[in-house]
Amino acid sequence: MALEKEGMNVFETATAEEARLNAGSRKPDLMIVDLGLPDGDGKTLIREVRGWMSAPVLVLSAREQETEKVEALDAGADDYLVKPFGVPELLARVRAQLRRAGTVSNGGAASPVAKFGSVTINLATHEVARAGIPVHLTPNEFRLLTALVRGHGKVLTHRQLLMEVWGPGYSERAHYLRIYMAQLRQKLEEEPSQPQHLLTELQVGYRLSGLEAAEARHS
């Protein structure tokens, strides 16, 4: 109802089977999946759909365990929300995902400069500045930051980040991330212990919020 008010078309499906058919025939811009489905697990559906659909997938679940979230994200979901949630939050997340999808589809023309808060990142020259003052990042810190920027607000799981920054041998060493995220926050956040942009999804992964690159390009 709230989504329709926002001017979106919503198709509801009751089962995973129906969802699979609809996803194929209607080609939605975004799919919202509840993990507890009557005829199967939502994660299986996501994994299947991910094979041929590029539209973002948002997961809703009453399951609070972090392992569930991680599995869903690793299966290919882009974001998740735990029930009960606020409608404004759902709308915000849906909008963010749609925005991101638009950016990615035009990814080739994306500006090499990304911005969040007072931080500017030049992906081409590897220059990072906070409030105009250059900040020195180590190569790993920079790679981590780029990975988050490229995620465009999507929640990236520990495993995904570790694979991208350190390589396959490190996928279980989450403590690397914690150390490097702390260093990044020290360098880039106003108040490192109450971060505004480099957000933690506890036991799941990290997310960069407030990225302005897309808006900057559109405007």
Place this chain on the structure above:
Amino acid sequence: MRVGIGIVETHGRKETEALIDGFAILPRKTLPGNGRPVTEFDLDGALASDYKLLVVDELAHTNVAGSRHAKRWQDVEELLDAGVDVYTALNVQHLDSLNDIVGGIIGIRVRETVPDRIFDSATDVVLVDLPPDDLLARMNAGKVYLPVSIERARQNFFRRGNLIALRELALRRVADRVNADVRTYRVSHAIKTVWPTQELLMVCVSADRSQEKLVREAGRLAQRLQAKWIVVHVDQPYQNNDARSREALLVIAKTAQSAGAEFANVPGQDITEAILDYARKRNATKLIIGNTARRRIFTFKRRLQERLARANPEIGLLLLSVDEVRATRRVRWIPEEPQTQIAALGIATLACGAATFLASQLVGFFDLSNVVMLFLVTTVFIALRLGRLAGAWASLLSVGCFDFFFVEPKLSFAVTDTQYIFTFALMTVVAVVISQLAARLRSEARVARAGERRASALARIARDLSSAIKIDQVVAICREALTPLFEARIILLVPDKNERLMPTEDPGLVDTSTAQWAFDHGQQAGLGTQTLSAAHALYLPLKASMAMRGVLAVVPVGAPLPDDPDDRRLLDACCSTIGLTLERIHFMEVAQETLVRMEGEKLRNALLSAVSHDLKTPLTAIRGLAETLEHRKELPVEDRSDLARSIRVQADELKRLVANLLDLARMQSEGVRLNKEWNSLSEIVGSAVLQSRAILEPRKVRTNLPADLPLIEADATLIERVLINLFDNAAKYTPRDSTINVRAGATADTMYLIVEDNGPGLPVRDPEMLFEPFARGQKESSVAGVGLGLALCRSIITAHGGSIRAEQRKPNGAAFEIRLPLGTPPAIESEPIHDQAAHSDR
């Protein structure tokens, strides 16, 4: 009703075979007998079948080795216990109580006997009677034995005189039985019955095998008189208490108990007094004592019956004649070890030589009659120290030496003076008596030492067991204390939930099925018993006051099983102590479970009432607010959004409550399961602050976390939950303008995290109380919340090995301090430091 033939021996007789024709016959079991396989009644088959009535022939039959029980009547007993009725047959000479009489009549001791209680417990007895001449005629016609064995039987057993006597015995026994039946009938049907004063016979026995017969005789008498009876033995402190007499006493006690008597071992100095005391105490009407035919030559004391009669004329005295078993009165030579004997003889010889030499020196100064004392002293000394044989040898040598060297004519064994003959005789007698006394002393000391050893062992085991609170400890005691004591491997078997026995260790050594039988029937089984004696271990059931608690397996290692009655008694004592210990442990566990359940129940009730209150409060509010929205359409927009916000706030409150409840439920059902990882505390704090921001508004939150705070191994979600609960508390109990301060730091081995506020502070004097589930600052408060929050915090932090405490801040405010142990974080590969510009990979 299903009727089957359990076992019938037809002996190849056509008539009998015709009789059982048409009945279902249970298949027999084949066992390897002596050389050739033997068929035997299959008890397990019978128990497994669904027959309600079985015919089992030859009750007195001795089972083939390898069967479960030694005797068929034990099989029948088990069948009866299992609810199967049995028709069976036995000959009169097989009755236990008639054993002696039959033995006397036919001159043959019958080995296969059935206890009288089995006969007495029969619902009905049918006598198959035949005049002896008819029986002989039947036998001659080949209807009793097969023709080959007829002649032998007629010569030995089937003599006419025997048959008449046995017939009389059988008729009498059945008449007694019918008499008893009639009496029972009258007692149960007559309205007015004069109850005869209950006779109580008291049988006084000594520790001697001959008394067994006395007990059996008395038993028969008691049965005929329908009287209760007690068998009493007086335990005198100075009595000759050797193993044989103790064993005899044990046998007597068993005989008495199996014949239905009570056995009492009464301690007392004086036999007469002890017997009479006990008789008066128990109100015995008649005393029965055995009268031996033995003539006493040196009778200084009156005989027992005379003393009894004189001391107490009002109690009737019955004398039953008992044959003294001859062998028992013989002086028993206590055997000594042969290798020490030779050495002892050598020492005795040397001592006599020395005495002779010394005497030859002294003979100049002393009279010969004094010198002989030297020899006497030597003999006594040797008899005392070296035993009987050495003593006798020394006395012989002394006499020889004395005669040879000192008595005229010297250097010759000839004796002129006859008075020396007397000296020789005296010396020999003294030596023998002294050595016998000494040997007896030594043997008694040995018995006493063994007794002492057993008593102290038992005391030690009892002490160890009394402090055992786990089955493992009992197992260890069995292994460490009992195994060396009995020189056999002692293994405890305890039942599981389904009453199946499980060996606690070395499962290869024990036979679980035998142990299970012993456990199910409460009787010992296995090696050395009458049941399943083919097993290589002895299985003793551990009986306690309520039920069987297990089985003790005694596996002999090298040495055979202890057969000394004292050792067996010790083993029995150990069994009952272990049984009681196991029972105590069992009930302790039950009590603990009950306690836990009760606590849980209490907690659940408290939870239920608290939860229903706290769940209903926001629900009521939501409902009321929603109704207002629904019906009052004309409300201004601001008011409507205010109402909507109130609903959202209440819903959030409900959500937190449900989350806490679910967490607590999960922790209680699965235990606190930690998903520990190396986390950064600042991330956790950041996440918690972010989540609690909405409820904390407009309170200020300040965080003060050092940038170099080490990683901590913890479950981030749970620690976050702790912080959220603390913030939640702060939101509930502090005014809107307060500030919440979060700071952390690390010492050498702990990390501390403090959440403090400047609100009104803690509402109770003892901050520890806040951590109890369902404890709240004030009992009935308008602030919602079950008081689960802090209890949950504590259980989470405790599971991490840390501590949490609350503290009143000066001048105002509350502080919660969490301490978590610091581990060694995993190493991080340090990054090569060079300029990132040079590191261009894209």
